[in-house]
């Protein structure tokens with residue numbers, strides 16, 4: 240039986256972009272890109288390598304951290320929930336674009352190869368260039384994406400993970416899940432290093448919850464949500480629902 244996807248994870252304001260125009264002519268950027276044998280407009284901005292140049296950018300503390308998205312994807316893809324077809328994942332970039340991640344994508348284990356995939360994606364709109372896209376930029380915005388994920392369920396729940404939300408321990412998170420297991424949940428988590436969401440994303444969510452009084456890493460928040468949701472559905476690694484074998 241094909242089960243409808245029920246947990247929709249959206250990584251919000253992902254710190255992913257190609258090197259912006261205002262930095263491309265800088266000597267340090269040119270040197271970095273020539274070592275990679277690429278043009279600056281085809282290279283991902285990365286705080287690890289471009290930190291000094293990034294000091295010139297507005298909002299620089301929120302940008303150039305593709306590793307946050309990488310670690311988060313690594314922690315939620317290939318989980319039992321994902322393998323059971325019950326998880327969807329989308330990336331919302333700081334410029335508003337939306338990327339669909341095929342849940343069965345097996346991402347490279349090597350971070351540099353992941354960066355190469357994102358560069359290709361941002362340049363061409365999809366990866367791979369031909370055949371079934373594993374990652375692709377959708378022609379939609381965040382508000383429309385959320386509406387389509389709710390799939391006409393008036394009781395669909397949208398939850399924003401936020402350190403400023405209502406403090407609810409991770410163990411109690413399932414208590415706010417909808418009572419029907421087929422009701423979709425849209426779960427938003429920021430995938431940027433510092434500060435608050437700058438996009439209007441927060442206003443699109445019904446509930447704002449903090450899972451800890453301290454700031455958490457995005458990949459920890461996502462892992463907790465995915466695993467707690469799996470336990471609430473009793474999804475086990477044999478990819479069935481309702482199994483009690485753990």
Ligand SMILES: C[S@@+](CC[C@H](N)C(=O)[O-])C[C@H]1O[C@@H](n2cnc3c(N)ncnc32)[C@H](O)[C@@H]1O
Nearest residue numbers: 400401402428429432433434449450451454455
């Ligand atoms: C590292 S935080 C973002 C930056 C953070 N405001 C800071 O200044 O360091 C990444 C995301 O994780 C989620 N998050 C962080 N702490 C959380 C908490 N205690 N409870 C729930 N979600 C949290 C939020 O969605 C947040 O946008």
